[in-house]
Amino acid sequence: MFKVASFYQFLALGDPAGIAARLRDFCATHDARGTVLLAPEGINGTLAGPDAGIDAIIAALGQGDFGASFTGLELKYSSALEQSFDRLKIKAKSEIITFGQPSADPTRQVGSYVAARDWNELLADPDLLVIDTRNDFEVKMGQFAGAVNPGLTSFTEFAAFVETLNRAEQKRIAMYCTGGIRCEKASAFILAQGFSDVYHLKGGILKYLEEVPQSQSLWRGDCFVFDRRVALGHGLKANPDAPVPPNPPRKP
Secondary structure, eight states, rough: OOEEEEEEEEEOOOOOHHHHHHHHHHHHHTTTTEEEEETEEEEEEEEEEOHHHHHHHHHHHHHHSSSOTTTTTTEEEEESSOOSSSEEEEEOOOOOOOOTTTTTTTTTOEEEEEEHHHHHHTOOOOOOOEEEBBBBBHHHHHTTTTOOOBBOOOOOOHHHHHHHHHTTTOOOOOEEEHHHHHHHHHHHHHHTOOOOOOOEETTHHHHHHOOOOOOOOOOOOEEEOOOOOOOEEEGBBOOTSSSOOOSSSOOO
């Protein structure tokens, strides 16, 4: 068994490249593989490896061993029967989730977080606009009933979708994505565009599937993940029989 840690945190960083170099060396010594991106806006990654190695990496991130203290990581653990990644890739980039909209700055403002256990109650509001911020092929694998699919082929297209929304009529907006990072950044952008009552699912679909019992779930289908497991269901269990696209794209 391999332990898989998925994490992100929006946090202003002064030296992403230096943090990346130190983290890369540490991960290599602990036999971890996966992808981690660092940027001036924070960190985003998924790593898989032995339990002790993954625990050591997460602890070191929280303790500030690499030049920044990531004490507010949005962190989810799951498991895999085999190593989920071919190699270790840790890079410094301009964004940890590519969007290309300077006004979308989650280090300055974000929408209201909604815990997984409170998500069903929020969705019960008939006047709520629920938006899936993932790519179209992900939405087709599974989604919350009644959510709007913007038909994205990449997250960068979300800005154009927002232009189709009516600011005067739309009072409440809730968004979700796989692990929380895309909907959190989307919430910063929507707020910057003049919307005020904005919510997003903390920890994303994965946290919901982890914490909400299937008997109470409003989720339908499977959740695509960007590693060898491909699709996860309730309890974050891999579903090898899930229908998936023939050439799944890389992590956004």
